[in-house]
Amino acid sequence: MPRLRPRPLLTLLAALLAVGALPASAQAAASLSLAVSEGTSGGIDAATARKKYAPMAERLSAALGTPVEIVFVREFAALEQGMKDNRFDFVVARPSDYPASGLRDYRYQYVANAEPQGHCMLAVTADSPIRAVAELRGKTFVMPEEAAYMTRFCRAELREQGIDLAKENVFYVREQGAIPFGLENGIADVGGMASYSGAIRQWEKKEQRVLHKSAGQPYMPVVASPDLSAEQIAKAQEVLLGLADDAAGQAFLKQLKITGF
DSSP, X not given: OOOOOOOHHHHHHHHHHHHHTSOHHHXXXXXXXXXXXXXXXXXXXXXXXXXXXXXXXXXXXHHHTSOEEEEEOOSHHHHHXXXXXXXXXXXXXXXXXXXXXXXXXXXXEEEEEEEEEEOEEEEEOTTOSOOSGGGGTTOEEEEEOTTSXXXXXXXXXXXXXXXXXXXXXXXXXXXGGGHHHHHHTTSOSEEEEETTSHHHHHHHHTTOEEEEEOOOEEEEEEEEOTTSOHHHHHHHHHHHHTGGGSHHHHHHHHHTTOSBO
């Protein structure tokens, strides 16, 4: 009697069913995710994010013994929903209030935060007659999106300086890169930008003026899923804290415009 050979399609189906029968945790163990978000100050796309953060993912992969895949998250709502659903194993993000909400609301765990701290920078043109924050009353402001962390940061700083932004004329823009354009073309008198943004670096390179720099706030925190063990968190912390110890790590930190974690 001839021996029956397994049909390729049936073999494939059997393999797929076998994989599907594994617990979700076992399937997910094949890799970990590193969600990356730079908010309105970054101005990057998915391909750039993967290249930019590859050194970090590679070192985490080596330390944890598991591939770490970069997931670019452009929209703040998607970042928060992802943490709420526990879809991200690691999150590195600016603004810092989103990782903070992960810690507070979704049981994420603190890993590290970048140095130096972030600041609200209030910028005016080099030839602006404005010389003090008190002179900003009645002026026109250009800010990142109204709900953006840096806008709220600058709003709080202005309030400390006696200026209620809600009573002023304000233009809100999606990307911080548009703020210098608004200032240089007379659309606004003063703009609020993050100290870590490319926009403010270009502004200062052109010898334009920063009117005021706020006190610092924690910058670019890294947080981890509640599912990760204390041992995994410790290994991740060791990786991040050790980035400044070698030339390749220093090069990575330099492109992030930070000095370390």
